[in-house]
Amino acid sequence: MEKSKSRDRSHARIAGLLSIIPGVGQLYNKQIIKGIAFLVVALLYITGFWNLFNMGFWGLFTLGTEVPRDNSIFLLAEGLIAFLILCIGLLFYGLNLRDAFKNGEKIDMGQHPENFINSVKSLFDTSYPYLLISPGLLLLIFTVIFPILFSFALAFTNYDLYHTAPAHLANWVGLETFKQIFTVDIWRSTFFDVLGWTVIWTLVASTLSVAIGIFMAIVVHQKDLKFKRLWRTILVLPWAVPGFVTILIFAGMFNDSFGAVNTVILHALGLHAVSWMTTASWTKIALLFIQSWLGFPYIFVVTTGVLQSIPEDLYEAAIMDGATAWEKFRKITLPFILNQMAPIIITQYTFNFNNFNIIYLFNNGGPAVPNSTAGGTDILVSWIYKLTMSSNQYALAAALTILLSIFVIAIALWQFKRTNSFKEG
Amino acid sequence: MHSIKRNKNIRLFGTYLLLAIVSITIFYPLAWTIGASFNKGNSLVSTTLIPKNPTFDHYIALTKTSGTFYYFQWFLNSLKISVVTMVLSVILVSITAYAFSRFRFRGRKNGLIMFLLLQMIPQFSALIALFVMAQMLHLVNSHFLLILIYVGGQIPMNTYLMKGYIDSIPISLDESARLDGASRTRIFLQILAPLAKPMISVVAMNGFTGPLGDFALSSVILRDPKSYTLPIGLYNLINDKMGASYTTFAAGAILISLPVAIVFILLQKNFVSGLTEGGTKG
Numbered sequence: 001m002e003k004s005k006s007r008d009r010s011h012a013r014i015a016g017l018l019s020i021i022p023g024v025g026q027l028y029n030k031q032i033i034k035g036i037a038f039l040v041v042a043l044l045y046i047t048g049f050w051n052l053f054n055m056g057f058w059g060l061f062t063l064g065t066e067v068p069r070d071n072s073i074f075l076l077a078e079g080l081i082a083f084l085i086l087c088i089g090l091l092f093y094g095l096n097l098r099d100a101f102k103n104g105e106k107i108d109m110g111q112h113p114e115n116f117i118n119s120v121k122s123l124f125d126t127s128y129p130y131l132l133i134s135p136g137l138l139l140l141i142f143t144v145i146f147p148i149l150f151s152f153a154l155a156f157t158n159y160d161l162y163h164t165a166p167a168h169l170a171n172w173v174g175l176e177t178f179k180q181i182f183t184v185d186i187w188r189s190t191f192f193d194v195l196g197w198t199v200i201w202t203l204v205a206s207t208l209s210v211a212i213g214i215f216m217a218i219v220v221h222q223k224d225l226k227f228k229r230l231w232r233t234i235l236v237l238p239w240a241v242p243g244f245v246t247i248l249i250f251a252g253m254f255n256d257s258f259g260a261v262n263t264v265i266l267h268a269l270g271l272h273a274v275s276w277m278t279t280a281s282w283t284k285i286a287l288l289f290i291q292s293w294l295g296f297p298y299i300f301v302v303t304t305g306v307l308q309s310i311p312e313d314l315y316e317a318a319i320m321d322g323a324t325a326w327e328k329f330r331k332i333t334l335p336f337i338l339n340q341m342a343p344i345i346i347t348q349y350t351f352n353f354n355n356f357n358i359i360y361l362f363n364n365g366g367p368a369v370p371n372s373t374a375g376g377t378d379i380l381v382s383w384i385y386k387l388t389m390s391s392n393q394y395a396l397a398a399a400l401t402i403l404l405s406i407f408v409i410a411i412a413l414w415q416f417k418r419t420n421s422f423k424e425g
Numbered sequence: 426m427h428s429i430k431r432n433k434n435i436r437l438f439g440t441y442l443l444l445a446i447v448s449i450t451i452f453y454p455l456a457w458t459i460g461a462s463f464n465k466g467n468s469l470v471s472t473t474l475i476p477k478n479p480t481f482d483h484y485i486a487l488t489k490t491s492g493t494f495y496y497f498q499w500f501l502n503s504l505k506i507s508v509v510t511m512v513l514s515v516i517l518v519s520i521t522a523y524a525f526s527r528f529r530f531r532g533r534k535n536g537l538i539m540f541l542l543l544q545m546i547p548q549f550s551a552l553i554a555l556f557v558m559a560q561m562l563h564l565v566n567s568h569f570l571l572i573l574i575y576v577g578g579q580i581p582m583n584t585y586l587m588k589g590y591i592d593s594i595p596i597s598l599d600e601s602a603r604l605d606g607a608s609r610t611r612i613f614l615q616i617l618a619p620l621a622k623p624m625i626s627v628v629a630m631n632g633f634t635g636p637l638g639d640f641a642l643s644s645v646i647l648r649d650p651k652s653y654t655l656p657i658g659l660y661n662l663i664n665d666k667m668g669a670s671y672t673t674f675a676a677g678a679i680l681i682s683l684p685v686a687i688v689f690i691l692l693q694k695n696f697v698s699g700l701t702e703g704g705t706k707g
Binding site: 073074077128129130132133135136137139140142143144145146147148149150151154216219220222224225231233234235236237238239240241242243244245246248249250251252253260264293301302305306344350354356357360361381384385388389394397398401404405408409412 | 474558660
């Protein structure tokens with residue numbers, strides 16, 4: 001018996017081969033209901049999706065041949081959906097082959113394959129985790145992965161205002177758009193201007209939020225301070241109010257002509273009105289102030305939690321050694337906080353890198369810059385939004401999306417390698 | 426001894442002074458908005474912090490609808506989208522995270538790496554595709570599509586957080602329940618879910634505030650003023666009329682901020698522990 005297990009697999013092989021047509025292998029294994037069910041599902045799949053595959057893959061390669069019949073972009077979308085459905089189908093096809101082979105093996109070993117009810121039961125048993133993840137995974141595939149694939153695919157076409165249905169078709173152009181970003185003067189200069197400000201914005205805005213948050217947490221943590229709960233509630237307020245509301249409020253307050261910052265605060269201090277909304281560098285200062293205002297409470301709250309978990313005896317030992325308050329902070333508090341909060345601090349940076357709301361809602365990324373599709377304070381994401389929504393330069397927007405994603409992933413992976421969350425898996 | 430006490434007083438005085446300044450910086454914009462919402466007239470030129478002739482006109486104006494103004498419709502839209510997204514995200518994220526934390530199955534490692542990558546690529550990159558997709562499916566203005574997109578976007582990052590949190594719950598609890606004959610579904614519902622409450626609160630908060638504050642994705646899909654959510658509606662309100670309806674905006678802003686802020690502060694304790702424990706574990 002032991003030997004035959006390793007040698008004789010003839011039944012398994014035949015069943016596996018037969019199930020090239022799904023179900024036939026199972027029938028051969030005498031699993032009648034299962035075999036018929038597989039056959040029916042396979043037939044439904046092929047007849048149901050045949051047109052989609054036919055159209056989809058033709059469309060994916062040609063992007064349409066005839067105006068006004070074909071819409072390149074819809075064809076591209078259909079093609080990608082066909083591709084995804086084909087992938088899912090192939091996965092189940094592979095499972096079907098495996099199932100026929102495994103059950104054939106059982107017959108080779110002289111056992112009986114399970115009957116239908118039992119195999120449904122054992123399917124439920126072994127595939128329980130798949131059952132749990134499949135709803136989320138399906139949703140993820142169609143609302144996140146498909147759109148991202150689609151955007152990426154667009155970057156290799158010339159889809160823009162002049163290649164729009166019904167009058168025109170779009171074509172595959174390979175890396176042309178990427179080449180243009182770096183060779184066409186106006187695009188290159190805009191790209192590097194926007195990228196430069198995006199990096200500065202990310203670094204300064206996040207660092208300010210983190211520094212203010214940690215500082216305020218330490219200030220409120222002082223033992224002899226009264227009304228701690230009150231102070232903490234006040235300091236959390238900017239986080240509690242919906243961010244888009246606050247940004248719009250600030251947009252009113254910083255208004256050049258009627259905003260309170262100019263008419264009340266600066267006036268009271270005897271200063272001249274400042275053109276917050278029309279001079280890019282002033283807008284940038286206002287944005288950094290607002291983001292600090294919005295961003296510090298989150299860090300403040302988490303730091304407060306971390307501070308309460310620092311073991312008291314560390315400080316007692318330090319006092320015994322005659323450490324000053326500053327030394328206690330430098331040698332104990334700060335390293336403890338930074339070590340504990342590294343992941344949260346990193347998310348601040350990735351958040352601000354993609355912080356569309358504040359840039360767009362405050363001043364539309366403006367003030368406008370002559371001859372440029374990007375405003376003076378646009379970061380990459382808000383520029384991409386404008387290219388898509390107002391100047392219809394879809395291919396350019398998609399190419400920028402890819403560059404942005406590569407940039408973010410590279411930095412994040414480098415960071416995650418250094419923390420250990422990745423290794424735990 | 427005397428100088429130590431004096432030093433301490435100086436430090437405390439400095440602290441209170443700093444806290445007072447920060448508090449004013451926090452309160453000023455909020456108080457100013459409240460003031461504006463009770464001021465007579467439409468523009469901000471004449472607005473004062475404490476209104477001379479307080480009026481409820483702007484709150485009453487919110488109840489009226491016109492061609493492009495549907496404040497309460499926007500309010501309901503936002504509320505509906507946020508609540509449904511929150512509920513669906515909590516359910517999907519919890520069961521997905523449970524599978525990734527407690528079971529070893531083929532594709533698990535790759536799945537986790539996929540989540541990690543997807544949480545880094547902003548959902549924003551899908552903007553163009555969502556725009557086309559809505560047109561293809563004839564779902565422009567559809568809240569249903571928007572909710573699905575939001576929930577999908579919530580999955581990668583929150584699943585990762587939740588998985589980390591469930592990992593920290595000792596597996597011996599599962600095992601002893603298993604010995605008592607509890608099914609895997611029961612173990613999840615009756616043992617793990619209650620213990621993961623702080624992280625469930627975090628996921629719920631993300632699921633609620635994410636859609637509530639989103640402008641980019643919703644503005645791509647929602648084109649009809651009646652289907653707008655609050656961010657789009659209020660943004661257009663300010664920008665369309667060149668600041669002429671700022672006081673109405675202020676009233677609208679207060680009406681949404683007040684309940685959200687109160688609920689947030691009341692529930693704060695619940696998700697703060699989830700944030701600190703989940704976020705700092707790294």
